[in-house]
Amino acid sequence: MDSIVYLDHAATSWPKPPEVLEAMRVSMEEAAANPGRGSHAMAVKASRVLYGTRKALAALFGVRNPNDIVLTSNTTEALNLAIKGYLREGDHVIATMVEHNSVRRPLEYLKRTRGVQVDYVAVNGEGELRLQEVEAAFRSNTKLVVCSHSSNLLGSIIPLEELGALVKKRGAVLLVDAAQSAGVLDIQVEDMKIGMLAFPGHKGLLGPQGTGGLYISPDIDLEPLLHGGTGSQSEALEQPTVRPDRYEAGTPNTVGFAGLQAGVRKVLEWTPRQIYRHEWELTQMLMEGLLTLPSIRILGPEQGKARTGIVAFVSDTYSASELAFRLDREYGIAVRSGYHCTPLAHMAAGTDRMGAVRASVGISTRPEEISLMLQAMAEIHG
Incomplete structure (x- = not known):
């Protein structure tokens, strides 16, 4: 080139860091079996790759149980799982004017198909959000507040700690789009009262494309976005109830998540x-x-x-x-x-x-x- x-x-x-490329090469050569679908040595090794990735992400984001982190193909999938899996007919959502279409389009889809009510709180010309305006937007049926931690156009940063405290006080759930902040800004989900955190693997976490994830608080249950094989509870007609299998139908991108694990470890190091x-x-x-x-x-x-x-x-x-x-x-x-x-x-x-x-x-x-x-x-x- x-x-x-x-x-x-x-x-x-x-x-990408050389460690990411090497981890992907090793995974493809030594752990290329289908994780969670077999008990042979290579399948077990592939499963360990995925769990190791969850552990690294949990260390970065202050998550107690790594199985509360669902691995996805990108932030968009994670946001769709969070938004469509949580909201019900008649619920009210507060978002902001700096949201990416990965938030806005699912919200508008639910507005059209489920009668979900949506308000977009204004920001000033620099992308700054006033918490008083967020609080004024709350209604009796407000179930979710969605915010982009950092605008992908303006670079502005939302004060998550203060916003999280406000949302918790009002009895709603905070969903954070960390597409531009994961790996760059310190995010601690419990300290910041974050109910769900959607993040990409291929940006600040230094992993390959086709990787991402969603942290889901243990207090939250979502309807799965995908239904299918998980390797667990195969005799059941419905998706498994156990995490993370409930939200991870189909064969995962094991080699990509091996690279993501290496990327997250570099972020933890730096x-x-x-x-x-x-x-x-x-x-x-x-x-x-x-x-x-x-x-x-x-x-x-x-x-x-x-x-x-x-x-x-x-x-x-x-x-x-x-x-x-x-x-x-x-x-x-x-x-x-x-x-x-x-x-x-x-x-x-x-x-x-x-x-x-x-x-x-x-x-x-x-x-x-x-x-x-x-x-x-x-x-x-x-």
Whole structure:
């Protein structure tokens, strides 16, 4: 592959740590049987891969019982399981204007098919949420509060500890979309009163695509999203009642979860605190350089404020798609342009008619790559 400056970590992290690639190779060679479906040595080894992944995730998120973590193919599947499995006809949900379509579309589907009521609480132009407005949105039938921990467009961060306390006080359940925060921000499900946590394996957790998960509090029972073989209670007509089998029908992506386990162990080694600091310093460097270009407007929290490794911006000179195309073809810089599957966040930012360019950093991003990005932007706008 030709040299590339990869600034699209909010979509998927790259390159993966060598330990991830090695774990996947070993899994494919030594633990390639179907986990939970046999008692022979290789099937048992495959089962241990999955349990080891749950244990690593439990250590990261402060989960007492690793079997309360359901392994999924991505965050979208996890969110669909949580939302469709928990809500019933007539329930009320509070969400925010920074939600990804992985939250909004399931909610709108249930609004149309089950009569679920949904309110989207406004955020300001920087993506900041006022807890008073969340509290004002509660009704007698509010069962669920859903929030994106960090906006995939604005990089803004929701104060989870305070929100979790509010939601618990009001007797509802908090579902957190950690697509942009898992592995980067410290998340402790019990301390933060999180009822369900949906997360990707392929972003901040440094694992491969096709992996993700959902933590489900032991106090919550969901209707399964998928029905089928689990290797347990095979004589029963219904899905098993035991976790995690109840929510994991079909053959899992064992090799992918072996890679995810290795990725999570690297995150535990580096710690989310250090990873966040690295990414924050790079975003501040990028913002400082972009602010010298008069035609550029940066979205999200202003310089110096907390944000995840996302810097989205618009140009008075070029459309988002044209700018991203030129960065790629002329400079070998990978960014993303468009609406980023979050139209309400674009409405909050005032970019719903134009979209935006999003540059996003990761643990592997180097300062010299930010310099190359800034040099390219200066030449394009020169």
